Amino acid sequence: MLTLTSPVRIWAHSLSAWVKLGAICVFTLALMQLEGGWLAGAVALVLALAASGGRVFFAQWLKMLRPLWPFVALVALWQVWLGAPWATFPIIARLGAAVGLANAVTMTTELAEILALLTRLARPLARLGLKPQVLALCVALVIRFVPVMLLRYAQIALAFRARSPRRPGWRILMPVLLATLDDADRVAEALRARGGAG
Amino acid sequence: MERNLTHIALFAALIAVLGLIPKIDLISGVPITAQSLGIMLCGTVLGAKRGFLAVVLFVVLVAAGLPLLSGGRGGIGLFVGPSAGYLIGFPVAAFVAGFVVERWQVRVGVAALAGAVLGGIVVLYAFGIPGMALTLGKSLPEAALLATPFLAGDVIKAVLAALVTQAIAQARPGALLSRG
Protein backbone atom coordinates (compact mmCIF):
# COMPACT_ATOMS: atom_id res chain seq x y z
CA MET A 1 0.00 0.00 0.00
CA LEU A 2 0.97 3.57 -0.60
CA THR A 3 2.70 5.19 2.34
CA LEU A 4 3.60 8.79 3.02
CA THR A 5 7.32 8.20 3.34
CA SER A 6 9.63 10.28 1.19
CA PRO A 7 10.56 9.02 -2.28
CA VAL A 8 14.17 9.94 -1.59
CA ARG A 9 16.36 9.06 1.37
CA ILE A 10 17.74 12.02 3.30
CA TRP A 11 19.95 12.48 6.35
CA ALA A 12 16.99 12.52 8.75
CA HIS A 13 16.15 8.91 7.88
CA SER A 14 19.08 7.73 9.94
CA LEU A 15 17.97 9.53 13.12
CA SER A 16 16.20 7.37 15.68
CA ALA A 17 12.41 7.56 15.64
CA TRP A 18 12.43 8.29 19.37
CA VAL A 19 14.57 11.38 18.86
CA LYS A 20 12.33 12.62 16.06
CA LEU A 21 9.12 12.10 18.02
CA GLY A 22 10.69 13.79 21.04
CA ALA A 23 11.64 16.74 18.83
CA ILE A 24 8.04 17.09 17.66
CA CYS A 25 6.77 17.19 21.25
CA VAL A 26 9.28 19.77 22.46
CA PHE A 27 8.98 21.90 19.35
CA THR A 28 5.17 21.93 19.34
CA LEU A 29 4.98 22.87 23.00
CA ALA A 30 7.59 25.60 22.52
CA LEU A 31 5.71 27.02 19.53
CA MET A 32 2.74 27.83 21.75
CA GLN A 33 4.93 30.24 23.73
CA LEU A 34 6.87 31.83 20.89
CA GLU A 35 6.10 35.32 19.53
CA GLY A 36 7.44 37.74 16.97
CA GLY A 37 11.03 37.23 15.90
CA TRP A 38 11.36 33.88 17.71
CA LEU A 39 8.31 32.53 15.94
CA ALA A 40 9.64 33.68 12.59
CA GLY A 41 12.89 31.93 13.47
CA ALA A 42 11.05 28.68 14.22
CA VAL A 43 9.28 28.83 10.85
CA ALA A 44 12.58 29.49 9.10
CA LEU A 45 14.12 26.53 10.90
CA VAL A 46 11.38 24.15 9.71
CA LEU A 47 11.67 25.50 6.17
CA ALA A 48 15.42 25.03 6.26
CA LEU A 49 15.05 21.46 7.52
CA ALA A 50 12.60 20.63 4.73
CA ALA A 51 14.81 22.30 2.12
CA SER A 52 17.85 20.34 3.30
CA GLY A 53 16.22 17.24 1.82
CA GLY A 54 16.58 18.55 -1.72
CA ARG A 55 14.07 19.50 -4.43
CA VAL A 56 12.08 16.25 -4.62
CA PHE A 57 11.75 16.01 -0.85
CA PHE A 58 10.74 19.65 -0.51
CA ALA A 59 8.10 19.35 -3.22
CA GLN A 60 6.43 16.41 -1.51
CA TRP A 61 6.68 18.15 1.85
CA LEU A 62 4.83 21.16 0.42
CA LYS A 63 2.21 18.86 -1.07
CA MET A 64 1.54 17.32 2.31
CA LEU A 65 0.79 20.78 3.72
CA ARG A 66 -2.00 21.31 1.22
CA PRO A 67 -4.87 20.11 3.44
CA LEU A 68 -4.12 23.13 5.67
CA TRP A 69 -5.14 25.71 3.05
CA PRO A 70 -8.86 25.76 3.88
CA PHE A 71 -7.96 26.52 7.48
CA VAL A 72 -5.57 29.29 6.45
CA ALA A 73 -8.29 30.86 4.32
CA LEU A 74 -10.84 30.50 7.09
CA VAL A 75 -8.64 32.06 9.77
CA ALA A 76 -7.66 34.89 7.41
CA LEU A 77 -11.28 35.72 6.57
CA TRP A 78 -12.19 35.58 10.22
CA GLN A 79 -9.40 37.95 11.21
CA VAL A 80 -10.28 40.39 8.45
CA TRP A 81 -13.85 40.37 9.65
CA LEU A 82 -12.64 41.04 13.19
CA GLY A 83 -10.61 43.96 11.85
CA ALA A 84 -7.26 42.44 12.89
CA PRO A 85 -5.91 40.84 9.72
CA TRP A 86 -2.30 40.81 10.97
CA ALA A 87 -3.16 38.38 13.74
CA THR A 88 -3.51 35.74 11.02
CA PHE A 89 0.25 35.42 10.66
CA PRO A 90 1.27 34.14 14.10
CA ILE A 91 -1.65 31.68 14.13
CA ILE A 92 -0.76 30.23 10.75
CA ALA A 93 2.96 30.30 11.53
CA ARG A 94 2.48 28.16 14.64
CA LEU A 95 0.18 25.74 12.86
CA GLY A 96 2.34 25.47 9.75
CA ALA A 97 5.57 24.99 11.67
CA ALA A 98 4.13 22.29 13.94
CA VAL A 99 2.46 20.36 11.12
CA GLY A 100 5.44 20.89 8.83
CA LEU A 101 7.92 19.39 11.27
CA ALA A 102 5.64 16.47 12.11
CA ASN A 103 5.09 15.76 8.41
CA ALA A 104 8.83 15.80 7.82
CA VAL A 105 9.21 13.18 10.55
CA THR A 106 6.51 11.03 8.96
CA MET A 107 8.29 11.34 5.62
CA THR A 108 11.66 10.28 7.02
CA THR A 109 10.59 7.39 9.25
CA GLU A 110 9.86 3.97 7.78
CA LEU A 111 6.54 2.41 8.68
CA ALA A 112 8.26 -0.62 10.19
CA GLU A 113 10.28 1.65 12.47
CA ILE A 114 7.21 3.48 13.77
CA LEU A 115 5.37 0.19 14.26
CA ALA A 116 8.31 -1.20 16.22
CA LEU A 117 8.23 1.92 18.38
CA LEU A 118 4.49 1.58 18.94
CA THR A 119 4.91 -2.08 19.88
CA ARG A 120 7.53 -0.98 22.37
CA LEU A 121 5.18 1.67 23.80
CA ALA A 122 2.39 -0.91 24.04
CA ARG A 123 4.52 -3.35 26.01
CA PRO A 124 3.15 -2.28 29.41
CA LEU A 125 -0.28 -3.23 28.05
CA ALA A 126 0.85 -6.87 27.85
CA ARG A 127 -0.14 -7.17 31.48
CA LEU A 128 -3.69 -6.17 30.53
CA GLY A 129 -3.70 -8.98 27.97
CA LEU A 130 -2.59 -7.17 24.82
CA LYS A 131 0.34 -9.16 23.51
CA PRO A 132 2.70 -7.38 21.11
CA GLN A 133 2.27 -10.17 18.51
CA VAL A 134 -1.46 -9.53 18.56
CA LEU A 135 -0.91 -5.85 17.80
CA ALA A 136 1.43 -6.75 14.94
CA LEU A 137 -1.12 -9.22 13.57
CA CYS A 138 -3.89 -6.58 13.70
CA VAL A 139 -1.73 -4.10 11.84
CA ALA A 140 -0.92 -6.68 9.15
CA LEU A 141 -4.60 -7.57 8.79
CA VAL A 142 -5.59 -3.94 8.26
CA ILE A 143 -2.89 -3.40 5.64
CA ARG A 144 -3.93 -6.63 3.93
CA PHE A 145 -7.64 -5.92 3.92
CA VAL A 146 -7.81 -2.26 2.92
CA PRO A 147 -7.02 -3.05 -0.75
CA VAL A 148 -9.15 -6.21 -0.65
CA MET A 149 -12.13 -4.26 0.65
CA LEU A 150 -11.61 -1.38 -1.77
CA LEU A 151 -11.74 -3.89 -4.60
CA ARG A 152 -14.84 -5.51 -3.11
CA TYR A 153 -16.47 -2.07 -2.91
CA ALA A 154 -15.69 -1.42 -6.56
CA GLN A 155 -17.15 -4.80 -7.52
CA ILE A 156 -20.33 -4.20 -5.54
CA ALA A 157 -20.67 -0.75 -7.12
CA LEU A 158 -20.28 -2.30 -10.58
CA ALA A 159 -22.78 -5.03 -9.80
CA PHE A 160 -25.19 -2.33 -8.67
CA ARG A 161 -24.69 -0.30 -11.82
CA ALA A 162 -25.09 -3.35 -14.03
CA ARG A 163 -28.60 -3.75 -12.74
CA SER A 164 -29.73 -0.23 -11.93
CA PRO A 165 -29.75 3.06 -13.78
CA ARG A 166 -29.26 4.94 -10.50
CA ARG A 167 -25.92 5.71 -8.89
CA PRO A 168 -25.28 3.40 -5.97
CA GLY A 169 -24.92 6.18 -3.35
CA TRP A 170 -25.55 5.18 0.23
CA ARG A 171 -27.47 2.04 -0.79
CA ILE A 172 -24.14 0.36 -1.31
CA LEU A 173 -23.28 0.66 2.39
CA MET A 174 -25.30 -2.34 3.43
CA PRO A 175 -23.64 -4.95 1.16
CA VAL A 176 -20.20 -3.50 1.94
CA LEU A 177 -20.83 -3.79 5.66
CA LEU A 178 -22.26 -7.29 5.45
CA ALA A 179 -19.27 -8.37 3.37
CA THR A 180 -16.99 -6.97 6.09
CA LEU A 181 -18.79 -8.88 8.82
CA ASP A 182 -18.71 -12.13 6.84
CA ASP A 183 -15.04 -11.64 5.98
CA ALA A 184 -14.25 -11.13 9.66
CA ASP A 185 -15.83 -14.49 10.46
CA ARG A 186 -13.99 -16.31 7.70
CA VAL A 187 -10.65 -14.71 8.47
CA ALA A 188 -11.12 -15.72 12.10
CA GLU A 189 -11.51 -19.26 10.85
CA ALA A 190 -8.38 -19.03 8.70
CA LEU A 191 -6.50 -17.76 11.72
CA ARG A 192 -7.82 -20.63 13.78
CA ALA A 193 -6.75 -23.03 11.06
CA ARG A 194 -3.19 -21.88 11.52
CA GLY A 195 -2.93 -21.90 15.26
CA GLY A 196 -4.98 -18.88 16.30
CA ALA A 197 -3.97 -15.54 17.71
CA GLY A 198 -1.66 -16.88 20.38
CA MET B 1 -10.66 -14.54 20.61
CA GLU B 2 -9.82 -14.82 16.91
CA ARG B 3 -13.27 -13.55 16.08
CA ASN B 4 -12.88 -10.43 18.22
CA LEU B 5 -9.49 -9.76 16.72
CA THR B 6 -10.59 -10.06 13.10
CA HIS B 7 -13.68 -7.93 13.68
CA ILE B 8 -11.52 -5.22 15.22
CA ALA B 9 -8.99 -5.33 12.39
CA LEU B 10 -11.52 -5.50 9.57
CA PHE B 11 -13.58 -2.64 10.97
CA ALA B 12 -10.43 -0.54 11.28
CA ALA B 13 -9.90 -1.32 7.59
CA LEU B 14 -13.56 -0.45 6.91
CA ILE B 15 -13.13 3.05 8.38
CA ALA B 16 -10.21 3.57 6.02
CA VAL B 17 -12.12 2.20 3.04
CA LEU B 18 -15.09 4.45 3.76
CA GLY B 19 -12.73 7.43 3.69
CA LEU B 20 -10.97 6.36 0.50
CA ILE B 21 -13.91 5.46 -1.72
CA PRO B 22 -15.27 8.15 -4.00
CA LYS B 23 -17.58 10.37 -2.04
CA ILE B 24 -21.04 8.97 -1.52
CA ASP B 25 -23.76 11.17 -2.97
CA LEU B 26 -26.40 11.53 -0.33
CA ILE B 27 -29.49 13.22 -1.63
CA SER B 28 -29.17 14.97 -4.97
CA GLY B 29 -25.47 15.69 -4.97
CA VAL B 30 -24.63 16.47 -1.35
CA PRO B 31 -21.34 14.58 -1.12
CA ILE B 32 -20.17 13.30 2.25
CA THR B 33 -17.08 11.43 3.21
CA ALA B 34 -18.25 8.37 5.00
CA GLN B 35 -15.32 8.16 7.39
CA SER B 36 -17.08 9.43 10.50
CA LEU B 37 -19.95 7.15 9.56
CA GLY B 38 -17.43 4.34 9.88
CA ILE B 39 -16.57 5.52 13.39
CA MET B 40 -20.23 5.48 14.39
CA LEU B 41 -20.75 2.01 12.87
CA CYS B 42 -17.76 0.62 14.76
CA GLY B 43 -19.56 1.49 17.96
CA THR B 44 -23.12 0.59 17.02
CA VAL B 45 -22.21 -2.71 15.33
CA LEU B 46 -19.23 -3.98 17.35
CA GLY B 47 -20.19 -2.57 20.73
CA ALA B 48 -18.26 -0.29 23.09
CA LYS B 49 -15.05 -2.21 23.73
CA ARG B 50 -14.43 -3.74 20.32
CA GLY B 51 -15.56 -0.56 18.58
CA PHE B 52 -13.15 1.48 20.70
CA LEU B 53 -10.25 -0.86 19.89
CA ALA B 54 -11.03 -0.90 16.17
CA VAL B 55 -10.93 2.89 16.06
CA VAL B 56 -7.77 3.04 18.18
CA LEU B 57 -6.14 0.70 15.69
CA PHE B 58 -7.23 2.95 12.83
CA VAL B 59 -5.96 6.10 14.52
CA VAL B 60 -2.64 4.44 15.40
CA LEU B 61 -2.09 3.45 11.78
CA VAL B 62 -2.90 6.97 10.63
CA ALA B 63 -0.37 8.30 13.14
CA ALA B 64 2.17 5.78 11.93
CA GLY B 65 1.98 7.38 8.50
CA LEU B 66 -0.46 5.25 6.50
CA PRO B 67 -2.58 7.52 4.29
CA LEU B 68 -5.88 6.14 5.57
CA LEU B 69 -7.65 9.34 6.57
CA SER B 70 -10.10 10.72 4.00
CA GLY B 71 -8.30 12.45 1.18
CA GLY B 72 -5.34 10.10 1.61
CA ARG B 73 -4.00 11.95 4.64
CA GLY B 74 -1.91 10.45 7.41
CA GLY B 75 1.10 11.04 9.62
CA ILE B 76 1.87 12.67 12.94
CA GLY B 77 1.28 16.12 11.46
CA LEU B 78 -2.45 15.51 11.80
CA PHE B 79 -2.07 15.29 15.56
CA VAL B 80 -0.69 18.80 15.84
CA GLY B 81 -3.08 20.25 13.22
CA PRO B 82 -6.69 21.46 13.39
CA SER B 83 -8.22 17.97 13.18
CA ALA B 84 -6.19 16.65 16.13
CA GLY B 85 -9.13 16.87 18.54
CA TYR B 86 -11.36 14.89 16.21
CA LEU B 87 -8.76 12.14 15.74
CA ILE B 88 -8.26 11.78 19.47
CA GLY B 89 -12.02 11.86 20.02
CA PHE B 90 -12.75 9.16 17.40
CA PRO B 91 -12.19 6.14 19.70
CA VAL B 92 -14.16 7.71 22.54
CA ALA B 93 -16.99 8.49 20.12
CA ALA B 94 -17.15 4.84 19.05
CA PHE B 95 -17.05 3.70 22.67
CA VAL B 96 -19.97 5.92 23.65
CA ALA B 97 -22.01 4.91 20.59
CA GLY B 98 -21.44 1.25 21.41
CA PHE B 99 -22.15 1.75 25.09
CA VAL B 100 -25.57 3.25 24.34
CA VAL B 101 -26.52 0.37 22.00
CA GLU B 102 -25.37 -2.22 24.53
CA ARG B 103 -27.07 -0.73 27.56
CA TRP B 104 -30.23 0.88 26.22
CA GLN B 105 -32.33 -2.14 25.37
CA VAL B 106 -34.86 -0.52 23.07
CA ARG B 107 -35.24 -1.20 19.34
CA VAL B 108 -31.75 -1.47 17.83
CA GLY B 109 -32.38 1.35 15.36
CA VAL B 110 -33.48 3.76 18.08
CA ALA B 111 -30.57 2.91 20.36
CA ALA B 112 -28.16 3.17 17.42
CA LEU B 113 -29.48 6.61 16.50
CA ALA B 114 -29.11 7.79 20.08
CA GLY B 115 -25.63 6.26 20.29
CA ALA B 116 -24.49 7.72 16.99
CA VAL B 117 -25.73 11.20 17.93
CA LEU B 118 -24.30 11.08 21.43
CA GLY B 119 -20.98 9.49 20.47
CA GLY B 120 -20.45 10.54 16.89
CA ILE B 121 -21.65 14.12 17.34
CA VAL B 122 -21.81 15.31 20.97
CA VAL B 123 -18.70 13.52 22.23
CA LEU B 124 -16.76 13.93 19.01
CA TYR B 125 -17.41 17.67 18.87
CA ALA B 126 -16.47 17.94 22.54
CA PHE B 127 -13.01 16.75 21.51
CA GLY B 128 -12.84 18.36 18.09
CA ILE B 129 -13.82 21.91 19.00
CA PRO B 130 -11.16 22.42 21.72
CA GLY B 131 -8.64 20.96 19.28
CA MET B 132 -9.54 23.53 16.66
CA ALA B 133 -9.56 26.32 19.23
CA LEU B 134 -6.07 25.40 20.37
CA THR B 135 -4.47 24.96 16.95
CA LEU B 136 -6.18 27.88 15.25
CA GLY B 137 -5.77 30.27 18.17
CA LYS B 138 -9.49 30.83 18.61
CA SER B 139 -11.79 30.91 21.60
CA LEU B 140 -14.09 27.93 22.18
CA PRO B 141 -17.27 29.67 20.96
CA GLU B 142 -15.46 30.79 17.83
CA ALA B 143 -14.23 27.27 17.16
CA ALA B 144 -17.71 25.91 17.80
CA LEU B 145 -19.02 28.27 15.16
CA LEU B 146 -16.44 26.88 12.72
CA ALA B 147 -17.72 23.37 13.37
CA THR B 148 -21.43 24.09 12.83
CA PRO B 149 -21.44 23.78 9.03
CA PHE B 150 -20.61 20.09 9.46
CA LEU B 151 -23.46 19.46 11.86
CA ALA B 152 -26.11 18.83 9.19
CA GLY B 153 -23.96 16.24 7.44
CA ASP B 154 -23.18 14.51 10.72
CA VAL B 155 -26.84 14.30 11.67
CA ILE B 156 -27.54 12.62 8.33
CA LYS B 157 -24.68 10.19 8.97
CA ALA B 158 -26.07 9.36 12.41
CA VAL B 159 -29.42 8.54 10.81
CA LEU B 160 -27.67 6.40 8.19
CA ALA B 161 -25.69 4.60 10.87
CA ALA B 162 -28.93 3.84 12.71
CA LEU B 163 -30.65 2.56 9.56
CA VAL B 164 -27.72 0.35 8.62
CA THR B 165 -27.38 -1.03 12.14
CA GLN B 166 -31.09 -1.82 12.21
CA ALA B 167 -30.81 -3.53 8.82
CA ILE B 168 -27.93 -5.69 10.03
CA ALA B 169 -29.94 -6.71 13.06
CA GLN B 170 -32.48 -8.08 10.60
CA ALA B 171 -30.17 -9.53 7.96
CA ARG B 172 -27.57 -11.09 10.31
CA PRO B 173 -28.80 -11.07 13.89
CA GLY B 174 -25.76 -13.08 14.99
CA ALA B 175 -23.34 -10.58 13.49
CA LEU B 176 -24.46 -7.61 15.55
CA LEU B 177 -21.90 -8.00 18.32
CA SER B 178 -23.14 -4.93 20.19
CA ARG B 179 -26.31 -6.86 21.00
CA GLY B 180 -24.65 -10.29 21.09
Add this chain to the structure above:
Amino acid sequence: MAASGIELRGVAYAMAGKAILSDIDLHLTEARIGIVGRNGSGKTSLMRVMAGLVAPSVGTVLVAGQDPARNRKAMLTEVGILFQNPDHQILFPTVGEELAFGLTQMGQTDKEARAQARHLLAEVDRAHWEGAATHTLSQGQRQYLCLLSILAMQPATLLLDEPFAALDLPSQARLRRRLAGLAQQIITISHDPAAVVGADRVIWLDGGRVVQDGPPDHVLGVFTDEMARIGGLDADADLSG
Protein backbone atom coordinates in the same frame (compact mmCIF):
# COMPACT_ATOMS: atom_id res chain seq x y z
CA MET C 1 -1.26 -43.37 7.84
CA ALA C 2 -3.48 -45.14 10.36
CA ALA C 3 -2.26 -42.96 13.23
CA SER C 4 -3.22 -39.78 11.42
CA GLY C 5 -6.66 -41.01 10.41
CA ILE C 6 -9.71 -38.80 10.80
CA GLU C 7 -12.68 -40.38 12.49
CA LEU C 8 -16.25 -39.07 12.65
CA ARG C 9 -18.79 -40.88 14.80
CA GLY C 10 -22.46 -40.00 14.52
CA VAL C 11 -21.65 -36.46 13.52
CA ALA C 12 -24.31 -33.88 12.81
CA TYR C 13 -23.83 -30.17 12.30
CA ALA C 14 -26.46 -27.43 12.31
CA MET C 15 -26.16 -23.72 11.67
CA ALA C 16 -28.83 -21.21 12.69
CA GLY C 17 -31.19 -24.09 13.44
CA LYS C 18 -30.76 -25.63 9.98
CA ALA C 19 -29.31 -29.13 9.65
CA ILE C 20 -26.26 -28.94 7.39
CA LEU C 21 -24.73 -32.36 8.06
CA SER C 22 -26.45 -35.45 9.47
CA ASP C 23 -25.50 -39.01 10.47
CA ILE C 24 -21.91 -38.90 9.34
CA ASP C 25 -19.87 -41.98 10.27
CA LEU C 26 -16.50 -42.09 8.57
CA HIS C 27 -13.06 -43.39 9.31
CA LEU C 28 -10.62 -41.86 6.87
CA THR C 29 -7.28 -43.62 6.71
CA GLU C 30 -6.57 -44.00 2.98
CA ALA C 31 -3.77 -41.91 1.50
CA ARG C 32 -5.90 -40.28 -1.18
CA ILE C 33 -9.55 -39.55 -0.53
CA GLY C 34 -12.03 -37.60 -2.64
CA ILE C 35 -15.25 -36.00 -1.44
CA VAL C 36 -17.73 -35.06 -4.17
CA GLY C 37 -21.18 -33.51 -4.16
CA ARG C 38 -23.26 -30.74 -5.65
CA ASN C 39 -23.18 -27.09 -4.64
CA GLY C 40 -24.53 -26.74 -1.14
CA SER C 41 -24.31 -30.47 -0.40
CA GLY C 42 -22.18 -29.75 2.68
CA LYS C 43 -18.63 -30.50 1.46
CA THR C 44 -17.07 -27.35 2.87
CA SER C 45 -19.00 -27.75 6.11
CA LEU C 46 -17.75 -31.32 6.46
CA MET C 47 -14.21 -30.07 5.99
CA ARG C 48 -14.65 -27.40 8.67
CA VAL C 49 -15.92 -30.03 11.10
CA MET C 50 -13.13 -32.50 10.26
CA ALA C 51 -10.48 -29.85 10.74
CA GLY C 52 -11.94 -28.72 14.05
CA LEU C 53 -12.63 -25.19 12.83
CA VAL C 54 -16.13 -25.70 14.18
CA ALA C 55 -17.34 -28.27 16.67
CA PRO C 56 -20.10 -30.67 15.56
CA SER C 57 -23.55 -30.17 17.12
CA VAL C 58 -23.78 -33.93 17.80
CA GLY C 59 -21.21 -36.71 17.72
CA THR C 60 -17.44 -36.99 17.99
CA VAL C 61 -14.59 -35.99 15.71
CA LEU C 62 -11.14 -37.45 16.28
CA VAL C 63 -7.99 -36.52 14.42
CA ALA C 64 -5.08 -38.77 15.35
CA GLY C 65 -7.05 -39.64 18.46
CA GLN C 66 -7.61 -36.02 19.58
CA ASP C 67 -10.51 -33.59 19.43
CA PRO C 68 -9.45 -31.14 16.72
CA ALA C 69 -11.74 -28.33 17.94
CA ARG C 70 -10.05 -28.35 21.34
CA ASN C 71 -6.40 -29.06 20.57
CA ARG C 72 -5.70 -26.34 18.06
CA LYS C 73 -1.95 -26.26 18.61
CA ALA C 74 -1.65 -30.01 18.12
CA MET C 75 -3.66 -29.76 14.92
CA LEU C 76 -1.05 -27.53 13.27
CA THR C 77 1.02 -30.61 12.49
CA GLU C 78 -2.02 -32.82 11.87
CA VAL C 79 -4.20 -30.98 9.32
CA GLY C 80 -3.49 -28.24 6.82
CA ILE C 81 -6.46 -26.64 5.14
CA LEU C 82 -6.67 -25.09 1.70
CA PHE C 83 -9.76 -22.90 1.74
CA GLN C 84 -12.09 -22.71 -1.24
CA ASN C 85 -11.52 -18.95 -1.54
CA PRO C 86 -7.90 -17.83 -1.11
CA ASP C 87 -9.03 -14.36 -0.06
CA HIS C 88 -10.46 -15.90 3.08
CA GLN C 89 -7.18 -17.59 3.87
CA ILE C 90 -4.48 -14.98 3.23
CA LEU C 91 -3.92 -12.91 6.36
CA PHE C 92 -0.88 -10.83 5.46
CA PRO C 93 -0.06 -8.02 3.05
CA THR C 94 3.07 -9.64 1.60
CA VAL C 95 3.91 -13.16 0.43
CA GLY C 96 6.90 -13.51 2.75
CA GLU C 97 4.88 -12.65 5.85
CA GLU C 98 2.08 -15.01 4.84
CA LEU C 99 4.45 -17.94 4.50
CA ALA C 100 6.34 -17.09 7.69
CA PHE C 101 3.23 -16.80 9.86
CA GLY C 102 2.48 -20.51 10.05
CA LEU C 103 6.10 -21.23 10.88
CA THR C 104 6.23 -18.75 13.75
CA GLN C 105 2.99 -20.26 15.00
CA MET C 106 4.86 -23.55 15.21
CA GLY C 107 7.54 -22.02 17.37
CA GLN C 108 10.16 -20.69 14.98
CA THR C 109 11.57 -17.21 15.58
CA ASP C 110 10.67 -14.46 13.12
CA LYS C 111 14.12 -14.61 11.57
CA GLU C 112 14.14 -18.38 11.09
CA ALA C 113 10.64 -18.29 9.67
CA ARG C 114 11.50 -15.56 7.17
CA ALA C 115 14.62 -17.43 6.09
CA GLN C 116 12.70 -20.65 5.58
CA ALA C 117 9.98 -18.80 3.68
CA ARG C 118 12.64 -17.45 1.31
CA HIS C 119 14.04 -20.93 0.93
CA LEU C 120 10.62 -22.43 0.15
CA LEU C 121 9.92 -19.79 -2.48
CA ALA C 122 13.29 -20.34 -4.10
CA GLU C 123 12.57 -24.08 -4.27
CA VAL C 124 9.55 -23.47 -6.48
CA ASP C 125 11.25 -20.73 -8.55
CA ARG C 126 9.20 -17.97 -6.94
CA ALA C 127 11.98 -16.16 -5.09
CA HIS C 128 10.77 -12.88 -6.58
CA TRP C 129 7.44 -13.26 -4.80
CA GLU C 130 8.84 -12.67 -1.33
CA GLY C 131 8.10 -8.97 -1.08
CA ALA C 132 5.12 -9.01 -3.46
CA ALA C 133 1.81 -7.66 -2.17
CA THR C 134 -0.61 -10.57 -1.84
CA HIS C 135 -3.51 -8.61 -3.31
CA THR C 136 -1.62 -8.08 -6.55
CA LEU C 137 -1.39 -11.84 -7.24
CA SER C 138 -4.01 -13.40 -9.51
CA GLN C 139 -6.63 -15.71 -8.02
CA GLY C 140 -4.73 -18.82 -9.14
CA GLN C 141 -1.45 -17.43 -7.81
CA ARG C 142 -3.07 -16.60 -4.49
CA GLN C 143 -4.35 -20.15 -4.24
CA TYR C 144 -0.87 -21.47 -4.98
CA LEU C 145 0.49 -19.24 -2.21
CA CYS C 146 -2.10 -20.70 0.18
CA LEU C 147 -0.98 -24.19 -0.76
CA LEU C 148 2.67 -23.28 -0.20
CA SER C 149 1.84 -21.83 3.23
CA ILE C 150 0.18 -25.01 4.41
CA LEU C 151 2.82 -27.27 2.88
CA ALA C 152 5.42 -25.21 4.75
CA MET C 153 3.89 -26.43 8.01
CA GLN C 154 4.17 -30.09 6.90
CA PRO C 155 0.87 -31.34 8.31
CA ALA C 156 0.12 -35.08 8.26
CA THR C 157 -3.13 -34.53 6.36
CA LEU C 158 -4.05 -31.96 3.72
CA LEU C 159 -7.66 -30.91 3.32
CA LEU C 160 -8.10 -29.27 -0.07
CA ASP C 161 -11.38 -27.50 -0.84
CA GLU C 162 -11.82 -27.21 -4.63
CA PRO C 163 -8.06 -26.93 -5.23
CA PHE C 164 -8.36 -26.94 -9.02
CA ALA C 165 -11.30 -24.58 -9.46
CA ALA C 166 -9.26 -21.41 -10.04
CA LEU C 167 -6.39 -22.93 -12.02
CA ASP C 168 -5.75 -22.97 -15.76
CA LEU C 169 -5.03 -26.32 -17.40
CA PRO C 170 -1.21 -26.31 -17.17
CA SER C 171 -1.40 -25.20 -13.54
CA GLN C 172 -3.89 -27.99 -12.80
CA ALA C 173 -1.55 -30.57 -14.29
CA ARG C 174 1.39 -29.16 -12.36
CA LEU C 175 -0.55 -29.13 -9.09
CA ARG C 176 -1.68 -32.72 -9.69
CA ARG C 177 1.94 -33.80 -10.13
CA ARG C 178 3.04 -31.86 -7.08
CA LEU C 179 0.30 -33.42 -4.95
CA ALA C 180 0.99 -36.90 -6.29
CA GLY C 181 4.56 -36.62 -5.06
CA LEU C 182 3.57 -35.77 -1.47
CA ALA C 183 3.79 -38.33 1.30
CA GLN C 184 0.87 -36.83 3.21
CA GLN C 185 -2.69 -38.04 3.39
CA ILE C 186 -4.71 -35.84 1.04
CA ILE C 187 -8.44 -35.29 1.17
CA THR C 188 -9.69 -33.45 -1.90
CA ILE C 189 -13.11 -31.84 -2.03
CA SER C 190 -14.68 -31.07 -5.37
CA HIS C 191 -17.88 -30.91 -7.35
CA ASP C 192 -15.87 -32.19 -10.33
CA PRO C 193 -15.31 -35.96 -10.55
CA ALA C 194 -12.16 -35.38 -12.64
CA ALA C 195 -10.46 -33.82 -9.62
CA VAL C 196 -10.60 -37.04 -7.58
CA VAL C 197 -10.22 -39.71 -10.26
CA GLY C 198 -7.01 -41.23 -8.93
CA ALA C 199 -8.19 -41.46 -5.30
CA ASP C 200 -8.20 -44.64 -3.20
CA ARG C 201 -11.66 -43.88 -1.91
CA VAL C 202 -14.44 -41.50 -2.89
CA ILE C 203 -17.29 -40.25 -0.74
CA TRP C 204 -20.39 -38.71 -2.31
CA LEU C 205 -22.22 -36.22 -0.17
CA ASP C 206 -25.76 -35.03 -0.80
CA GLY C 207 -28.03 -32.97 1.41
CA GLY C 208 -25.48 -33.25 4.19
CA ARG C 209 -25.47 -37.09 4.15
CA VAL C 210 -23.13 -39.68 2.75
CA VAL C 211 -24.95 -41.36 -0.15
CA GLN C 212 -22.07 -43.41 -1.58
CA ASP C 213 -18.70 -44.40 -0.19
CA GLY C 214 -16.25 -46.72 -1.92
CA PRO C 215 -13.73 -47.15 -4.73
CA PRO C 216 -13.67 -44.29 -7.27
CA ASP C 217 -14.70 -46.38 -10.30
CA HIS C 218 -17.98 -47.30 -8.72
CA VAL C 219 -18.84 -44.08 -6.83
CA LEU C 220 -17.81 -41.70 -9.60
CA GLY C 221 -19.70 -43.82 -12.14
CA VAL C 222 -22.98 -43.51 -10.27
CA PHE C 223 -22.26 -39.87 -9.39
CA THR C 224 -21.60 -38.87 -13.01
CA ASP C 225 -24.74 -40.62 -14.24
CA GLU C 226 -26.86 -38.92 -11.60
CA MET C 227 -25.35 -35.50 -12.33
CA ALA C 228 -26.02 -36.00 -16.05
CA ARG C 229 -29.61 -37.00 -15.26
CA ILE C 230 -30.23 -33.94 -13.06
CA GLY C 231 -28.53 -31.71 -15.62
CA GLY C 232 -30.96 -33.00 -18.23
CA LEU C 233 -33.98 -31.88 -16.21
CA ASP C 234 -35.30 -28.39 -16.92
CA ALA C 235 -36.38 -27.08 -13.56
CA ASP C 236 -33.69 -27.07 -10.90
CA ALA C 237 -36.18 -27.40 -8.11
CA ASP C 238 -33.79 -29.21 -5.81
CA LEU C 239 -31.08 -26.55 -5.66
CA SER C 240 -32.72 -24.74 -2.76
CA GLY C 241 -31.43 -27.64 -0.62
